[in-house]
Amino acid sequence: MKTTTRVAKVSAATCTAFTLLLTSCIYNRQSAIDPAGPQSGRIDTLWWSFFWLLGAIFLIVMVLTAMTLTRQHRGFEQEPLEALHKASEKTEARLRSVITGATIVSIVILFVLIVASTVTGKANSELQNKKNPLTIQVTGTQWWWQIEYKMGDPTRSLVTANEIHIPVGRPIQIRGASNDVIHSFWVPNLNGKRDLIPSRITTEWLEADHPGAYRGQCAEFCGLQHAHMALWVIAEPEDKFNAWLEAQLQPAASPRTPEEIKGEQVFMNHACIYCHAIEGTPAAGQSGPDLTHFGSRRGIAANTLPNTMGNLAGWILDPQTIKPGNHMATIEVSSGDLQPLLEYLESLK
């Protein structure tokens, strides 16, 4: 037990260091105003038009409001305001017509904004008519994402977790579902959000117009670990994407080194297999993320931590400290078994 505590401490330290190192590049990878696709691009344009137009209106209203302060005595000097508590009929009529004018102007502006908003929404919905779409089902689960690639050929369908790879320039249909409570799929650099609602299928279309890694995060409050439910969308050129897809379609790599072979046995002999599946092995649990190609993914625990051996050790030994309340069981792994298990899991590229 003492060794495990030490390992946990060491891994906690490495985890912090790695987190700092790796996450320093996340900046702007989860931003609504740094578009990486046509959908988010149109929304970005709409946002800035709203921003400048409404910003100008705000400034005008503020200037007029401030000017009421500088006019303190004029109204009084010109008209017997203090006695009657109102201005002359002429002034009153003039004020009323100014208000009417301002109201008409605001109606016109709002009409323009409604049209702009509807046109943008319509343009964004056109993506579903584009040829050769790729359908990916995203199922929200407390607190991770199950990702399924729905291919025409069912033998080429694929299940993974917390990381979506997409080809650049191809329309992607996200079919949203949920296993438990309401979640919301949101990758702001690519498109707005879509709720994942149990008993329903929702749809969202997106497309990346240049390669990159875009972060997303659950946007509908879903319980204790709502904060730690992130995913990556990795947009790649078509050929790179196809290579990735082919690799993912393979069953898990067989362990090669003695350590890895021992690690596989550790995995199969522990409770891990009740929840996790590794294709090509007896492990076929369904309630946790599929681990067939775990070693190729960027993060662990729905991208709570970057995928490093140190973080993985910390996560396996004490998941409830890293992500309190999550559904991963704490499993007793002896100190001799831990390193082989880590090596095995990380070998699942």
Added chain:
Amino acid sequence: MRASQDIYPQSVDVERDVEQLRNSWRHPRGVLGWLSFTTHQAIGTRYIVTAFIMLLAGGIEALMIRTQLMRANNGYLGPERYNQIFTTHGTTMMFLFAVPVMEGMAIYLVPLMCGTRNVAFPRLNAFGYWMYLFGVLFLYWGVFTNTAPDVGWFAYPPLSGPQYTPGKSTDFWAQMITFTEVSALCVAAEIIATISKMRAPGMSLNRMPLYIWSILIQSWMIIFAMPAIVLASSYLLSDRTVGTHFVNPAEGGDPLLYQHIFWFFGHPEVYIIFIPALGFVSAIVVAHARREIVGYTAMVLAQIANGFIAFGLWVHHMFATDLPQIGEAYFTASSMMIAVTSGVQIFCWIATLWSGRPRMTTALHFVYGFIAIFVLGGLTGVMLAAVPLDLQAHDTYFVVAHFHYVLIGGALFPLFGAFYHWHPKFTGRLMNETLGRANFWVLFAGFNLTFFPMHILGLKGMPRRIYTYPPGMGWDGLNLLATVGAWIIAAGGILFIVNFLWSRKNGEVAGNNPWDADSLEWAASSPPANYNFEYLPAVTSRYPLWAPREQRGVVTGLATDRREALVTTLMDAEPHHRYILPGSSIWPLISAICVTIGFAGSVFNGWYITWGAIISGLAFIGWFWPKRPLEPAHD
């Protein structure tokens, strides 16, 4: 020193009448007596004080939230505690502070501004207050026994359902809603009755002060909105307690149905909070710019339109749920219409200030602060009405910024202004103006420092309701800024409390009408006597206290040896008949205790509904037990 004595007719015996009024409106003594008060000043004050304590509680919760989010991966609050705190913060601010404080102000002010002696149903009024108080105690009983709700103030199923949130916390939340529903409906009914039938003779609808209009519209909105939340919380509660599966998708229920019903209430709820606040603004602008409002009719029509449109835009809370595009376009348009009706009111206030002679009191400072903040919040609201923008901003800190701009800017700033404005009426003393201005500027600076950065945080992808966030997202600096701002707001709040306490003893004595304001409450003494007016005022214009002396009059001939008031007609406020208001009574408290036993107990055991109904029934029988009719007035 008596109010407006110079306009009393020669024939009345003022000394005798005042003596008799004092006797018939005297409060009973002792603790039991104190619990039996039914005068609107006492009940209104109790509402306001309780609500301000809730503001303090909600504020402390807000500080805990901000402290947790001060830096990345902060360990001050764990996820469980954080979820409890943000849920309790939202619930407290919406249900236990904002609506009740507006009701409390209305209960205090409406009879005074309408020129009558009490609200139409004084005992119902007391009952409503006790129900509200017990709702407060009920929720905080849960909070202090670690059963605080933790599923958000909206409690979406299935997360709030029995499967994902076992235990009693959500039942406490849903049943607390029941308490506030009962209380809000009681107040709405009596405000509507008071305004409709007890206005001073001559105060026809088109002479009603704009504040009275706003609170009348708000009360009607409560009557139409509250049944929706009754339905939503009952669905949830019965799903949880007896397995009805109304909104449980695992058993064929529909979680979206709950969202529709909740927001059919939830959106008007926001307007229920800020429409009375717009009434405060109108009252303050008129009194402190010393000028009639520009565009009275436009103001009234805009407020009425607001009240209607408020019920037609709830779906903008649900744009992300994948509804058909054509329906969404309708809700975009209706949401943006609010900008027109609110815009009209802003234009009217600016025109009034423009052509008036504004006196830069603290109250008017808060109005200027309100205009700046509320206009910004309204414009971000226009952005959120556009579906594509909403899909990005929904459930992010952009929305958090938006609704704090409209609710703090649109309701809290006017409320503080109103407090500075009416404090001399409530207590007889003015609040300190120097401290008041410091109070305003600290709050204004703190508010913008806290909430402006949240717009940017939302655009940079920070979702709401996360208890922590990793470093390197570009959120750290802005969050720290917001936390510093929150502590500055707290300092502003302390300045307000200091000023309030200081003014109780040392404030300048106000007299009846320190601002030379226009409406009838300023004709009563400060603080008003239990009977408000020695002789009920009669009204010949929209601004009765600004009318020339020869046009002002009072009603004589009402009995003073009992609690008698005048009932007038709905449209023109012509005297109709006399009405004897009930006096002090302990029965509202007893009834409220019995109902509370039923409500609170049913969370633990269904049989309490039966026992609660029986003892409540007995209490109501006691309350309404026929009394011997009073002697006819001897005049």
